[in-house]
Amino acid sequence: xKALVHEGAPGLExxxxxxxxxxxxxxxEVKVRLKTAGMNHRDLFVLTxxxxxxxxxxxxxxxxxIVEEIGEEVEGIxxxxxxxxxxxxxxxxxSEAPPEGFEIVGLPFHGTFAEKIxxxxxxxxxxxxxxxxxxxxVLSLAAxxxxxxxxxxxxxxxGMKVFIPGIGSGVATFLLQFAxxxxxxxxxxxxxxxxxxxxxxxxxxxxxxxxxxxxxALNGKKMDLVIECVGAATFNRSLEQLRKGGTLVTFGAxxxxxxxxxxxxxxxxxxxxxxxxxxxxxxxxxxxxxxxANGIKPVIDTVFPISEFTEAFKKLEAADQLGxxxxxxx
Amino acid sequence: xKALVHEGAPGLExxxxxxxxxxxxxxxEVKVRLKTAGMNHRDLFVLTxxxxxxxxxxxxxxxxxIVEEIGEEVEGIxxxxxxxxxxxxxxxxxSEAPPEGFEIVGLPFHGTFAEKIxxxxxxxxxxxxxxxxxxxxVLSLAAxxxxxxxxxxxxxxxGMKVFIPGIGSGVATFLLQFAxxxxxxxxxxxxxxxxxxxxxxxxxxxxxxxxxxxxxALNGKKMDLVIECVGAATFNRSLEQLRKGGTLVTFGAxxxxxxxxxxxxxxxxxxxxxxxxxxxxxxxxxxxxxxxANGIKPVIDTVFPISEFTEAFKKLEAADQLGxxxxxxx
Numbered sequence: 001x002k003a004l005v006h007e008g009a010p011g012l013e014x015x016x017x018x019x020x021x022x023x024x025x026x027x028x029e030v031k032v033r034l035k036t037a038g039m040n041h042r043d044l045f046v047l048t049x050x051x052x053x054x055x056x057x058x059x060x061x062x063x064x065x066i067v068e069e070i071g072e073e074v075e076g077i078x079x080x081x082x083x084x085x086x087x088x089x090x091x092x093x094x095s096e097a098p099p100e101g102f103e104i105v106g107l108p109f110h111g112t113f114a115e116k117i118x119x120x121x122x123x124x125x126x127x128x129x130x131x132x133x134x135x136x137x138v139l140s141l142a143a144x145x146x147x148x149x150x151x152x153x154x155x156x157x158x159g160m161k162v163f164i165p166g167i168g169s170g171v172a173t174f175l176l177q178f179a180x181x182x183x184x185x186x187x188x189x190x191x192x193x194x195x196x197x198x199x200x201x202x203x204x205x206x207x208x209x210x211x212x213x214x215x216x217a218l219n220g221k222k223m224d225l226v227i228e229c230v231g232a233a234t235f236n237r238s239l240e241q242l243r244k245g246g247t248l249v250t251f252g253a254x255x256x257x258x259x260x261x262x263x264x265x266x267x268x269x270x271x272x273x274x275x276x277x278x279x280x281x282x283x284x285x286x287x288x289x290x291x292x293a294n295g296i297k298p299v300i301d302t303v304f305p306i307s308e309f310t311e312a313f314k315k316l317e318a319a320d321q322l323g324x325x326x327x328x329x330x
Numbered sequence: 331x332k333a334l335v336h337e338g339a340p341g342l343e344x345x346x347x348x349x350x351x352x353x354x355x356x357x358x359e360v361k362v363r364l365k366t367a368g369m370n371h372r373d374l375f376v377l378t379x380x381x382x383x384x385x386x387x388x389x390x391x392x393x394x395x396i397v398e399e400i401g402e403e404v405e406g407i408x409x410x411x412x413x414x415x416x417x418x419x420x421x422x423x424x425s426e427a428p429p430e431g432f433e434i435v436g437l438p439f440h441g442t443f444a445e446k447i448x449x450x451x452x453x454x455x456x457x458x459x460x461x462x463x464x465x466x467x468v469l470s471l472a473a474x475x476x477x478x479x480x481x482x483x484x485x486x487x488x489g490m491k492v493f494i495p496g497i498g499s500g501v502a503t504f505l506l507q508f509a510x511x512x513x514x515x516x517x518x519x520x521x522x523x524x525x526x527x528x529x530x531x532x533x534x535x536x537x538x539x540x541x542x543x544x545x546x547a548l549n550g551k552k553m554d555l556v557i558e559c560v561g562a563a564t565f566n567r568s569l570e571q572l573r574k575g576g577t578l579v580t581f582g583a584x585x586x587x588x589x590x591x592x593x594x595x596x597x598x599x600x601x602x603x604x605x606x607x608x609x610x611x612x613x614x615x616x617x618x619x620x621x622x623a624n625g626i627k628p629v630i631d632t633v634f635p636i637s638e639f640t641e642a643f644k645k646l647e648a649a650d651q652l653g654x655x656x657x658x659x660x
Contacts, residue, residue, distance in 0.1 A: 096575025097600040231593055245426025250597050257594040263561055264587040267580050267605030270427040275597030 003114030007056040023118040027072040036137025038062030061087040063112030064136035083124040128292040138324035146174035147287035148279035158183030163223040166230040181294040232256025247272040299323030333444030337386040353448040357402040366467025368392030391417040393442030394466035413454040458622040468654035476504035477617035478609035488513030493553040496560040511624040562586025577602040629653030
């Protein structure tokens with residue numbers, strides 16, 4: 001089969017769409033023929049983490065397709081089923097943190113940017129019928145991360161004011177859509193006018209310019225919940241928008257991971273700072289049900305044929321997308 | 331009446347135990363003749379915050395005594411009742427954060443280092459009969475702060491491993507006693523061998539030297555809950571002891587309030603950082619019931635006659651006490 005394989009040189013240079021042997025199907029696993037896949041920032045990270053001396057690796061964490069073959073001892077799923085891949089391996093039930101040994105598809109195990117993938121049967125989840133193949137393919141990692149951050153950790157409720165700095169990434173767009181669907185009033189920021197306008201069209205109550213004075217722009221309004229996935233560049237500005245007793249959930253640090261925190265301001269504010277990453281298989285199913293029940297459609301920037309992966313990675317590096325970037329495979 | 335009054339010069343220099351007019355008793359208030367009072371770090375802070383141009387201020391937040399007179403419209407309390415002062419003004423019911431206008435007795439309003447104090451009737455709470463006057467007098471601010479931090483915020487449960495760096499202060503000693511009474515396994519730190527030994531005698535499972543390698547000393551054990559009231563000097567070392575998904579409650583920063591926080595480590599750990607200060611009147615009553623029900627006796631370092639306030643403040647500044655420092659008044 002063909003797949004997007006990383007080998008040898010670090011970064012994009014080591015990537016090739018080429019033939020590679022199919023993985024062997026073991027008991028408890030299924031083989032899925034992928035129709036679509038989705039890109040994440042994690043793919044860029046993987047290209048720097050997968051070392052030249054490591055064996056060749058098929059990258060990619062998001063994907064959707066049709067079950068082609070099922071291994072022994074697999075029940076409740078059959079060849080021909082339409083599925084979406086939950087990329088989390090080894091985190092089944094809801095818990096405060098993933099169990100030891102938790103991994104994400106695409107590193108260290110082979111990923112979704114391939115004609116076929118072999119995964120544990122429980123990671124092939126029925127595709128919601130409300131989603132197209134493109135929508136299903138780009139969903140998993142970002143939507144699961146957003147779901148846990150917003151619901152499990154942030155405990156979003158109807159009527160809450162929710163602040164999401166850095167709208168534009170796939171995960172931030174899901175946050176906006178989920179928070180709106182939960183009945184929250186959503187405030188976003190972006191440096192790009194186009195992204196601010198798109199956010200307003202998706203239901204944001206107010207879209208702030210990254211460079212303006214946020215406190216002034218919010219005119220005294222304080223936020224019940226801040227979901228912060230930008231990192232050092234915005235962390236303290238985001239925290240300033242929080243009401244006393246409010247919660248900030250952090251799960252990303254693409255713009256720097258080292259922040260200064262004033263403890264006195266923090267405890268006088270009775271603030272809550274909660275870390276989040278990914279989510280469990282239970283949260284994954286809850287997320288798909290929520291998307292289906294609320295008719296949420298992932299915002300897609302571009303779907304590239306997988307052979308044009310170089311363009312896709314360049315788009316991701318430039319961070320000029322709004323919503324998800326995906327691949328069509330078969 | 332006589333009282334410990336701050337006026338003019340900042341710091342200890344502006345303090346005098348002298349005559350001052352009694353406050354007028356208004357509707358809804360009670361006048362309490364104080365028998366004992368207790369010192370807090372806050373008193374040192376007040377001496378720097380109360381400005382030379384401000385009117386004379388009776389300092390002090392903790393105290394206990396006998397109701398001498400009740401104002402109009404006061405019910406459920408009468409002259410002769412033995413009471414303990416809840417120093418929180420304007421925070422009645424449990425809530426995520428104190429309401430606007432919340433203040434603590436002793437700044438900006440007159441405090442407890444006096445022969446008499448006038449407070450809202452609801453702030454004069456029946457003294458638990460299990461406590462001596464000395465024990466009741468030194469209790470309020472530290473025990474309330476510890477109670478909210480440990481129970482409301484930290485949600486301590488039986489069997490949890492709880493880490494309390496900087497044992498020795500009144501509030502840390504209450505934390506240790508409360509956590510033990512709740513069935514937790516308590517780990518403490520101190521630079522002073524005497525304090526470590528005292529902590530072990532109070533039921534601490536292990537007492538670490540401030541200067542040793544805590545991770546090594548804990549030998550792989552991770553903490554469910556860290557209650558951090560030291561601040562910058564220990565914050566990141568404390569955070570390192572937390573298990574994935576664990577909680578760190580911060581409510582003090584006597585050793586520096588600016589910390590560096592690595593967001594990536596934080597969110598991969600799925601940590602919770604929760605700010606806390608003081609507590610509500612509801613929490614105050616719950617705390618007194620808990621102390622009474624569990625036979626907890628405040629650890630008292632020294633009780634000075636109030637005329638010897640200079641010695642008492644020097645002790646507090648040197649931070650060499652273990653437990654509370656108090657005053658006998660009448």
